[in-house]
């Protein structure tokens with residue numbers, strides 16, 4: 001056994017109504033990649049935040065290289081070389097990439113007068129991003145980048161400081177295959193240099209690929225620590241959820257119904273290029289493609305969140321004009337956005353507020369809203385999606401990341417829409433809960449709803465879709481029936497540039 | 505799955521909700537109580553029926569105006585025009601009633617109509633012209649409305665209103681000022697409006713995350729237009745009380761009322777970032793300001809120094825709130 005870098009002993013953290021951590025132990029060796037695994041709400045992020053001084057523990061002790069940590073604050077942790085990348089992105093949307101990377105540690109020309117050396121910072125930013133093989137301009141505004149690119153900037157920010165312990169809380173949930181590859185390459189490189197890494201992910205194949213050892217948490221309790229080489233993915237699932245998951249993709253095939261949505265020659269300058277597609281009642285249309293290929297822009301344009309330049313949209317055979325998401329909602333079409341924090345949730349509001357926010361008219365009784373029915377529906381959603389929350393009145397910002405994602409799904413399920421567009425619906429959701437989301441999709445199609453699902457996870461695309469479109473550089477480059485599609489075929493279509501539009 | 509235990513913890517959060525409501529409010533309410541206790545000891549006149557009803561009346565106009573301001577602040581905006589809109593509304597009302605001999609009931613409706621229209625104009629400037637921040641539109645309106653009020657009145661007051669209008673501003677029902685009863689009615693309506701109607705909930709949604717609101721199919725422009733319309737309307741309501749109280753409509757009425765209104769909303773626990781705040785908090789905020797003014801008067805503190813104290817109180821109250829949030 002190597003030298004122990006970090007030891008956490010009987011760490012306990014209590015939030016109002018929840019014992020988030022119950023005497024957790026964690027031992028991380030110097031230079032290893034240690035994986036934290038557990039269901040949504042198991043306590044992973046909380047444990048990390050205690051380690052980085054963001055939260056103070058209610059009990060237990062922390063040792064770094066054998067020395068007890070008496071007091072801990074984010075500044076002290078950073079000074080000790082403990083660098084976290086939190087689950088929710090913390091970039092400033094209005095500033096550019098360089099300013100975000102050097103936030104608080106700006107390089108100055110003349111130290112005394114605080115005059116910034118912009119050129120030096122930009123060059124350094126370019127270096128860091130090149131090292132990650134990212135083609136992102138140092139002067140790009142964060143708000144103009146997709147979440148995948150934002151995540152890479154966040155990683156770049158962490159790499160720009162001297163790090164002893166790098167903590168990555170679900171860095172890959174917003175990343176595509178290629179970016180994950182770059183991240184892993186960088187992680188291995190850091191590991192060779194002796195950096196210790198804590199890595200959190202719900203994707204077990206990634207855990208197997210990159211991890212050395214794994215510690216499993218369940219419901220705030222310590223379950224086990226194992227060498228990853230000694231366990232299978234199934235073993236990990238069993239440790240995490242306490243049972244086997246037999247079928248990861250419980251697909252139910254439904255008879256193809258009438259055409260619900262037809263998009264004809266839709267374009268939006270620079271991002272969506274002459275796309276046509278059809279979605280049918282009872283069917284799932286999967287949209288695959290690399291991160292940044294224009295999938296998100298496509299679905300945003302369809303529901304009127306972004307303005308289209310040309311193209312037509314037909315709903316149930318009728319040509320419609322959609323200029324605002326409210327128009328789409330009126331025609332029964334909704335979009336679950338990929339960026340839950342900035343586009344999906346009202347973080348300061350309760351679970352109930354969020355779950356009912358897209359369809360308040362449903363509860364209108366004369367003038368006032370019917371609170372009893374709101375609560376009933378919310379409780380129903382909490383049950384069916386297994387949202388882990390102390391009550392319907394808990395603020396959403398107090399839920400774990402995966403549970404927040406479930407709230408966004410709940411918000412849309414609570415509409416009477418019959419065309420559902422999901423952009424990365426299972427982002428940050430644990431293995432068990434994913435199955436629940438797929439079951440929900442099955443229920444929807446069974447009800448005659450048309451589903452469109454954008455996803456970066458190919459197994460999910462292959463396992464749940466009936467029909468698959470592949471997008472590259474804003475164009476449809478291939479189209480498959482689910483039966484004939486394979487990961488290889490999709491990947492090769494996803495990397496074509498400017499293919500022919502052979503859709504519909 | 506362990507879903508049942510995980511989900512079944514405390515789904516019936518109904519009772520905790522009330523306790524939380526009380527606790528959230530406790531900060532400013534506690535402040536008000538402490539303040540009153542101190543003043544009771546500092547001045548023998550403070551805790552008299554006469555004085556307390558006086559305080560309630562003082563608080564009334566600000567409470568009405570601040571209710572509208574609360575909506576603007578809930579949407580992460582601001583309405584700087586309330587004082588001027590108040591002046592314009594009562595000026596129009598005074599002229600049509602006194603100079604043109606219009607039925608006073610219609611004159612009062614005209615007052616509310618002018619307030620609502622000025623407010624709606626703010627909202628439309630914001631949403632249709634896409635002016636970057638309500639600060640701009642309402643700053644413009646602040647000047648335009650004040651100017652119009654001066655022009656139409658020829659810069660002099662109009663007075664001589666019927667008794668029932670004076671009663672709105674200075675009458676009593678039992679020991680309670682009628683204007684304060686008006687406030688209570690307004691606050692109860694606002695409470696239901698904000699928590700139990702679609703528009704009210706959409707106001708919190710727009711303030712909490714405007715992009716998420718838009719993507720949830722909420723017509724954010726419509727919500728914002730309503731917010732400023734209601735704010736203008738409530739300014740006019742405050743104006744009616746003022747007009748009744750002094751039995752006059754004058755173009756320089758409501759000078760710097762926007763500052764007292766903003767102070768009441770912020771002392772009442774609302775956040776400038778939007779999405780957080782309650783009407784009860786705002787009411788307490790308005791009372792705190794009135795109690796401080798009254799107390800300083802009783803203690804013989806000069807008006808100039810009073811301004812300094814109010815400024816310090818605003819900063820102190822918000823700082824306490826910041827501390828409370830950090831603790832959580």
Ligand SMILES: Nc1ncnc2c1ncn2[C@@H]1O[C@H](COP(=O)(O)OP(=O)(O)OP(=O)(O)O)[C@@H](O)[C@H]1O
Pocket residue numbers: 015016018019020038039040041042043044045046047087388389397398399400401402403428430
């Ligand atoms: N600030 C907070 N206030 C109250 N409760 C909290 C807070 N942060 C987390 N919790 C609760 O603590 C528990 C553990 O949350 P945590 O975020 O650590 O889960 P996680 O393992 O990271 O889950 P996920 O995989 O969904 O990210 C959850 O039940 C959550 O609701």
Ligand SMILES: [Mg+2]
Pocket residue numbers: 044045046087169400401402
């Ligand atoms: Mg987490």
